[in-house]
Amino acid sequence: MKKILHVISSLNGQNSYSLALGNKIVEQLKESYPESTIVEKKLVAEDFPHLTEDRWQAIITPEENRTAAQKENIAIQDEAIKELFDADILVVGAPLYNFGIPSQLKAWIDHLAKAGETFKYTEEGPQGLVTGKKVYIAMSSGGVYSENPGYDFVSDYLIKVFGFLGMTDVELIRVEGVAIPELRENALNKAEKEFAEILA
Numbered sequence: 001m002k003k004i005l006h007v008i009s010s011l012n013g014q015n016s017y018s019l020a021l022g023n024k025i026v027e028q029l030k031e032s033y034p035e036s037t038i039v040e041k042k043l044v045a046e047d048f049p050h051l052t053e054d055r056w057q058a059i060i061t062p063e064e065n066r067t068a069a070q071k072e073n074i075a076i077q078d079e080a081i082k083e084l085f086d087a088d089i090l091v092v093g094a095p096l097y098n099f100g101i102p103s104q105l106k107a108w109i110d111h112l113a114k115a116g117e118t119f120k121y122t123e124e125g126p127q128g129l130v131t132g133k134k135v136y137i138a139m140s141s142g143g144v145y146s147e148n149p150g151y152d153f154v155s156d157y158l159i160k161v162f163g164f165l166g167m168t169d170v171e172l173i174r175v176e177g178v179a180i181p182e183l184r185e186n187a188l189n190k191a192e193k194e195f196a197e198i199l200a
């Protein structure tokens, strides 16, 4: 039994490739770990907010000095960090939009990276505090970047930022080439097979 956090960040609703792959990963994890629980974090559908000036000021204000509005403003960060620590496994849907991750996914990461909670600075450098997690990234892209990552600013960024927070056990699976007619049909199938091999 595992606690799975499925992060969804596509603009494409039920037609999303990263969602389809993420769902497949979750389904197979449930077979491997019966009775697992799933929390779905729908960053786009539920309009996860960006770090605004107000929210950042609330974050850096000592707890005892926060106004009622600031306390309310900061609750979203507390909840996101709690969901992260609660999870054993993260399945992160990561569409490639304009060469990077969706801005809501970036906003979620901006809320998670909190010094003293999810990472800390030591004499040896920064140290991630979110350890013992497995992360599967379900990446999707119109083009093919696996062989020539030039304009893929998704995979390297996510692997590094999760690693920075302490999540170093990361597998990235790609549904790629969905904008290329000859590749589209088989793209999801190929990614699902790749994941099945990883799980085996």
Ligand SMILES: Cc1cc2nc3c(=O)[nH]c(=O)nc-3n(C[C@H](O)[C@H](O)[C@H](O)COP(=O)(O)O)c2cc1C
Pocket (backbone or CB within 6 Å): 010, 011, 012, 015, 016, 017, 018, 019, 094, 095, 096, 097, 098, 099, 100, 140, 141, 142, 143, 144, 178, 179
């Ligand atoms: C706003 C937007 C920007 C995109 N930018 C790129 C891009 O820069 N490179 C690319 O290969 N595909 C790009 N695509 C195609 C997506 O990567 C592709 O549709 C992928 O399936 C998106 O994931 P999703 O299906 O989970 O939403 C873009 C799509 C959208 C909607």
